[in-house]
Amino acid sequence: MSFSRREFVKTSAIAFGAAAVLPSWVYEAQAAGAALFDENKEALADAALATAKRLGASSADIRINFYRLEAVNTRERQVLNVSSGQNYGFGVRVLVNGTWGFAASPLVTAAEVQRVTTEAVSIAKANAPYQKKKIELVPTPKVIDKWSTPVERDPFTVPADEKIATLLKINEAALGVAGISFCQSSMAWVNEQKYLATSDGSRIEQYLIRGNPSFSATAVNRASGDFQAVNSLREAQSIGFEYMSKHDWVAEAKTAAEHAVMKLKAPSVAPGKYDLVLHPSHLFLTIHESVGHPTELDRALLWEANYAGTSFLTPDKTGKLQFGSKIVNLVADRTQKLGLATVGWDDEAVPGQEWHIVKDGVFVDWQTTRDTAKLIGRNKSYGCLHADSWGSVPFPRMPNLSLQPAKENVSQDDLIGGVENGILIYGRGSYSIDQQRYNFQFGGQTFWEIKNGKVTGMLRDVAYQSRTTDFWGACDGLGGRSTYEIPGSFNDGKGEPGQSNAVSHGCPVARFRNINVLSTASSANAGQMEDDQ
C-alpha cells in the first residue's frame, strides 16, 4: 500500500508518537526500490509534457522531487543544532525553437503544473530571438525503472539521540587529549526522492542517500597566541548510518587531537622541491580540481566562462594530449559503490556508466550531457546532467572520477621507501586552482617529513604548487588496491545560479616527484616589509 506524500504528512504526526519515526510507506517504498511520494505524479507529468508539446516544445521533461536533510552539529560537550528539513516541488524544462526554458514551483498541483509549464515555454520564447545557434540533443533510449542507493541502515530511521551520542563520543575522545581546547563535530544526511518524466517516454524513480560526518579538533597555545586544528580525514559517501560503525571515528578523533597538539610544536616546512606521497584523504581533492573540472565538456565549450572558468583542454586535444605519466589511469564511473555521484540514471534519463577520461597517461574523453555531446559530434551522452533541486536547471556536473590503483600489491610504506627527501600529506586542506585548471596550490591536514625512505616527524604550514600536466607527469608510484579509498566532496559548487553537487574520487596512495613546496607561514607576509621591491 502506498500513500501520497500529502497523506504522509497528514498521518506523520501520529507516527511520531510511536517508536517508528517514519510511516510505513517509506519502508515499503524502500523495499520496492524507490519511494512513491506522490501517487498523482504520473498524471501531473503527463499534463506537463502534453502542455509543453501543445505550446511548441520539441523536447520537455519534468522532475518532481522530495528532499530530506537531517543535520546535527555539536561542539565540546554540547549540541549546537539538530535540524530536520523537507523540501518538495517540481521543475519543468522545455526546448522551444532550440532555446531552453525552465520554471519551477513548490506547489505540486495540476493548476500549478499548467502555469509553470506555460511560464517555462514563455521564457524560452522570449529568449529565442537571441539564440544564435539552436540547442540540439543526442538521443537516449526510453526507460521505465527504479533505482535506490544500497544502504544497510537508513539514516532517517535513526533517532536524533543516537546521532547526538555518536558525535559527543567523538568530541569526548578529542577533549581527552591534553592540550586540546575545542572539538566540533557534525553529521549531515541527505535523501533525494526523484521522479523524472521525459517527452521521450522515460519514467524513472530514484531514492538516493548520502552522509557527511566530520569533526575538527583544535589545540590552542594562549600564551603565544597560536592555534592549530586537525579535521577528520574521512569524507562524505553514499552510505547509510552504518558509516558511523564501519569506521572508528572515536579512535580517529583521538589521533587527530594528538596531531593537533603536535602541530603546535612542529617545525614549519622549509620551502623547496620535495617528493610527495599523497594519501587518498588528500589526493581525492587534487583529482577533483585538476582532472575533474578541466574534463567537463561544458567548460571546454566556454559555457562556464563567466563563472568557474574554461579549460586548458579543448576537443582537438582528445586522444592526443599527454596528461600524465603512463601509470595514470582515471576512470569516470556513475555506478561506483559508495560514490556520491552514483545513480541509476542522470537527470535526462541517461544510464549511469563507466568510461576512461585518462588512459595510460593520455587524455582520451570528456564528461558529457545530451546537449554538449552533440556539439563534438557524439551520438550518445555519458549521463552527467544533474540538478541539485527541483527548482534548479539541470546542467553538466561531474561524475565520480577515480584514479586506478596499481595492479601489484604496493603499500604506502613501499612508496615512502623510495623517497630520499619528501613529505607525506594527509587530509583536505586549503585548495585553489586557476580558471583554466593549470596552476594549483593545495594544503592538507597533517604533513610528515620523509628522509631516506622513512617518516621522521611532523611538519606544518605545507602547501604545494604545481601545473596540472607537470604534476600528473611526475606521478611515478601508485599504491595497490589495499590502499584504495573513496573520499568525496559533499558540496561542489558550479554554475549560475550556483548549484551544489556531491562527487567522489577513489584513489590509492600515490607518489609525485620533485614538486614545489611553499610555507604558508612565510609566503603571506607582504605588507610587513620595509620596502616593496
Added chain:
Amino acid sequence: MMLTEQETKAFTEKILSFVKADDASAGVGSDKLMHLRFAGNNILTSGSRVSRSANVTVWIGGRRGAASTNDLDDASLNDMVERAQKIAATAPVDREYVPTLGKQEYKPTSGYVESTANLSLTDRAKAIGSIISECEKQGVIGAGFHATRVQAGGSTTKNGNFEYERSTNVSLSTTARTSDGSSSGYFLRSHFDTAKLDTKRIANEAIRKAVQGKGARMIDPGIYTVILEPQAVADLMGNLGFMFNARNAEEGRSVLSAPGGKTKLGEKMFDEKVTIYSDPWNAELPGSQSAQGGIPAQRITMVKDGVVENLTYNRFWAKQKGKEPTPGPVNTIFQTSGPTHSIEDMIKSTERGILVGRFWYIRSTDARTASSTGLTRDGVWLIENGKIAYPLSNFRFNQSVTQMLGPGNVLMVGKSERVGGSEGGGSNASLLPALKLKAFNFTSQSEAV
C-alpha cells in the same frame, strides 16, 4: 506567492499555535529567482523558480530542536513542529540557550523596489541581446549571467517579537574573451533597484578589458606595489566587516587574538586610512533591519582610522561576558576618513606596480594571520612611470589580508562603490574602494586566461 507582512504574521502565529514547548521561534520565507545565462554569444539557460519555506526552533526544558518544510499547509506546519519537538525531547540541554526576544522596534531599511521584482522577460532578453550584439561587433566572445531575486518573510517569537522584511536584488556579470582565447575581461555589478543597474557599462567594461588585454607578457612573480580595482577588493575581502567575532578572538583562535589570552581590541592593527563600518540605512547598500539573533540593527564601526573599535558579541557570548549583544554587522562599508583618489591618480603616482581587476578562487591558508591564496583573473596590467605599460599574464598570490591593510601599507584609497565578490555573483555586495597598496605578494605565474 511572495509573502506579505500580514501573511507572514498569520503563518508564524499559526506555527506557534501548534507549539507545546517552553520557548519557540517560527519563521517563514518566500523567494523568487529569475535568471538568464548566456555563453559563446548565445543564450544558454534561463529559468524561474518560486519557493517558500517555514522553520521552527523550540526549547523544551532548555533542550533545543529545529525543523523546516517548504509546504505551508496546516498539516505540514504541524508536522514540522512535531519533528522539532521530537528532536528537543531527546536532545541534551542547550547550554547556549538565550530566551527568544520580546517585542522589538525595528527601523525599516529600503532595499525593496517593485520594478526590480517585476522585471519583464522581454526587457531582459533585449538587454542581453544587446550585449551579445556588442560582443559580436567588437569581435569578442561574450558570456554572462543576469539574475533577479525577490525575498520576503519574517519571524515571530513565543516571547512576543515579530519582524518582516522584503528585498530585491538584480545582478549582471559579463565575461568577454578574444576569439583566439588570449585575453579575457570581466565586469559585475548589482543593485536593489534595476533602474540603477548600468547594463551597458558592465558589457563595455568587460569588452574593453578583453580587447586591451591582448598580448599579455609574463613577468617574474614577487612583491609588487598593487592597485586593486573595487572588484578585486570585493573578491579579497568583501566580507571583512564580518570577521570581528569576539568569541573566536577571546578563545584564542582568530587573527584578532593576542598573546596571553587577550584580543587586539583597541589596537592600531590597520593603516590609518582604513575605516570599516556597517550601516543598515545606507542609501546605496541597505542592510537588514535585524542583526544577529533578531536584535534591531544599528550602525556600528569595526575599525576607525586603523584602530579596532568593536568586536561582535552574539547574544549568548555577550551574556557570558557581561556585554551587550552587538547590533550588527549587516553589511560592510569601507570608507576612509582621509582624501580619496581615482584609479587614474593612483596609476600616475606609481613608478612600477601592477593593476589588478579581479581575483579568483581565494581560499584561506592560515587563520592565524588571515592569509589566503588565490589568482588574478580577467585583466592584469604592469604600470611603469605613471602609465599602464602592457597587459600581464595572471599570478597566484599568497597574502595576509590584515597585513596588506596594515600600518604603512595602504598608500591611497578610492571612493567606495557598491560591488560584490565575483564568486558570489554579486549577491553579497559591499561598499568598497579601489586601493593602492605598497606591497602585495605574488608567488607564481599562471598561464590561464
